[in-house]
Amino acid sequence: MATSPAVAPGAVPAEPLVRAQVGLWSDAWRRLRRNRLALVAAIYLTCLVGVGLVSIFWTPYSISHTGVGPTYQGPTSAHPLGLDNLGRDILSRLMVGVQISLIVGVGTQIVVLAVGVPLGLAAGYFRGWVDTVVSFVINVFYGIPDLLVALILITVISLGKPSLDKIIIAIAATRWMDMARLTRGQTLSLREREFIEASRSSGARPLKILFGHLFPNALGPIIVQATFGIPQAILFEAFLSFLGLGVPPPTPSWGAMAADGVHSLRIAPHIVLAPSLALIFTLMAFNFVGDGLRDALDPRQRR
């Protein structure tokens, strides 16, 4: 305990009769702060959000302005990360790419939460045919490879012209099952607990039980799952853009930027390296924060 006063050797430490109450969240926060790796990762992500915000208003060069220097030029003092195959400033494009990645990552998780949590709560709480139907749909979605689901959706809902919101919906369609299954599992075990029984016997309506009692108690694992979902979504978007099936070209998605440089790896590896390293660091940071959150919110699951 960091707060306990230094005790002379041999002395019996005086146990205070009443300890300050520590809630789940402040306890988790304390544990998270002790996890160096998660903390560093969280600081990195905070900076990343800062870069994303700055890039809305200012970038060193215009991101669509081609030929600000010789094409394929390596890093120089004017262009720290060099220029790409069309002579665009890579640093500027990387900065705007932060926006794309974060919007896709967070946006997808918002859709996933909005779809997966209510379905999981309902399936776990009502059981019976609701559970049968929800579980069946979950299994069907798990049975089809996510790339196929996403591409069918992108093709059909965007009618051949993909945009960011449609890509978010398509990626969410491949990821909502994880959240629904987790919430369902949590609900199945929580619904048997006394406080739910008490609530039910005092006449609370199902909606109140679902969102007032079950949801807050399942929140820990849900947050952890959502945190791990963000890098998965970012990765998926990069993957789509790399194939040329994501957001259309002038938009500087990291995956598309890497694809721009693939054919010139021999003469200008920096075009691939810059977005690739940005992706690796960002995905690692989210995974570290996710690991940290899991350890902090559920110490029993610690491996």
Added chain:
Amino acid sequence: MTFGTLRYIGQRLVLIVFTALAVSSVVFLGIHRLPGDAFVSERLRPSQEAALLHQYGLDRPLPVQYADFITKLVLRGDLGESVANRGTKITPLVLREATVSAEIGFVALLFTVGLGMMFGVFSAIRQNTWVDYGLSATSVVGYSMPNFVLASFLILIFGVWLEHITDGGFFYELGWSGTFGSPAEILVPAFALGFPYASIVARLTRASMLEVVRQDYIRTARAKGLVEQIVIVRHALRNALIPVITILGPLVVGIITGSVVIENLFGIPGLGKEFVQSILNRDYNIVIGVFTGYAALVGIANLAVDLVYPLIDPRIRYG
């Protein structure tokens, strides 16, 4: 192989056929909602376009086209012809490309399971040493690295920086000439495809090994004087593998999905390359064929994984 197992395989095969049919139907109907027809990018004169549409039966009402498509598919396994490369039959094309993809995918799976288990076991038996920390760090980097990034790095290292040693032997620009690639052309893409998933296997193997080696029967095995290698490989690893095989199914699907990127990057003439090309070319018949091929490939791969379970865990039996 018992009768029960055979019946189980039969049931699964029927299920695979129905899944493939369902996927092809969804894609068929989805694609025909798109504006413009398959020849729109060719900028033909209206009369020519109408003639082509008629030749391919694309001017008929959608329900008729769909009935025709599904009848041919069910009765003859015929997926029709490519509209971009006229005269190319799609079914043989998809079958040939699926073989190539399966080849790469299988080698990738060997990398995933082999490397993953090796890393996991070493981490576990050297728990909390620098070996463990090093391997754990590698594994975090591994699953945070998109496969196209890993693939680009490999091309950069072996194809560009070490070109004088490798003789540019697998530089992606060459691509495969036939159905089978040279060992270098297979191994490097397969490594790029399999390694990110090896990290997941390693984490899982490590965790389950740590649990298993603390159990009594391991102590018994050691107490009766068995060599440590035998205790680890024959006694511990076999039980530690059980949680690992449960994720093989999703892993296989992941590898198949990942192969889309890897095949495009390394110029491998598989289903993944065709997939992207056909979408970009709007060659809708091939798109439908490739989706159907993928659905079948995933089903068959999952079935194969399920048939491996009982070999490792005798408690699992089918039928």
